[in-house]
Amino acid sequence: MKQKWMIISGSFAVVLGISLWASAEPKSSGSAKAFKPVMKTEHLMHGQKKLMGDIKSAIGEKDWEAGQTAAWVLAELANVNHYQRDDATYHGFADTMSKQCVELAAMLSKKDEKGAKDAVNAIGKTCGACHDQFEKK
Numbered sequence: 685m686k687q688k689w690m691i692i693s694g695s696f697a698v699v700l701g702i703s704l705w706a707s708a709e710p711k712s713s714g715s716a717k718a719f720k721p722v723m724k725t726e727h728l729m730h731g732q733k734k735l736m737g738d739i740k741s742a743i744g745e746k747d748w749e750a751g752q753t754a755a756w757v758l759a760e761l762a763n764v765n766h767y768q769r770d771d772a773t774y775h776g777f778a779d780t781m782s783k784q785c786v787e788l789a790a791m792l793s794k795k796d797e798k799g800a801k802d803a804v805n806a807i808g809k810t811c812g813a814c815h816d817q818f819e820k821k
């Protein structure tokens with residue numbers, strides 16, 4: 685009888701452990717609600733431009749912490765930009781830009797000024813490439 689209770693309480697602990705572990709996972713992937721940006725593309729772009737400016741000033745001032753924060757926000761904004769159009773080429777540019785911003789954040793965390801400047805230039809090229817194709821003149 686005692687052994688039976690030990691098995692029951694043992695399995696209860698396992699179940700509790702699994703559910704605690706599961707609840708620590710991010711919720712977004714399991715959510716049924718599709719992601720929908722609240723911003724219009726125009727407003728998102730003004731945000732991207734502002735962050736690029738903030739990043740360049742932060743590099744100039746060697747404020748690596750501020751630069752990293754702006755780089756991460758820009759990476760996420762590019763990730764949001766993916767959802768502004770239903771077009772595989774557009775998605776490609778937005779995803780590339782997001783990855784380049786993650787690389788930039790890594791350069792800034794290493795206080796690698798040259799690497800950070802190169803990453804900023806690479807991001808700038810992606811801005812331009814997407815505009816050439818998608819920004820109406």
Ligand code: HEC
Pocket residue numbers: 725726729730732733736765774775777778781807808810811812814815818819820
């Ligand atoms: C994946 C495509 C894409 C990328 C990458 C991209 N843009 Fe844009 N951008 C657009 C589109 C599309 C427009 C036209 C906006 C509209 O529809 O109003 C635009 C417009 C703009 C505008 C003009 C906004 C206005 O209408 O007043 C600015 C400024 C801008 N982008 C900045 C940037 C900067 C800075 C970057 C890079 C850090 C960037 N964009 C990267 C697609 C992109």
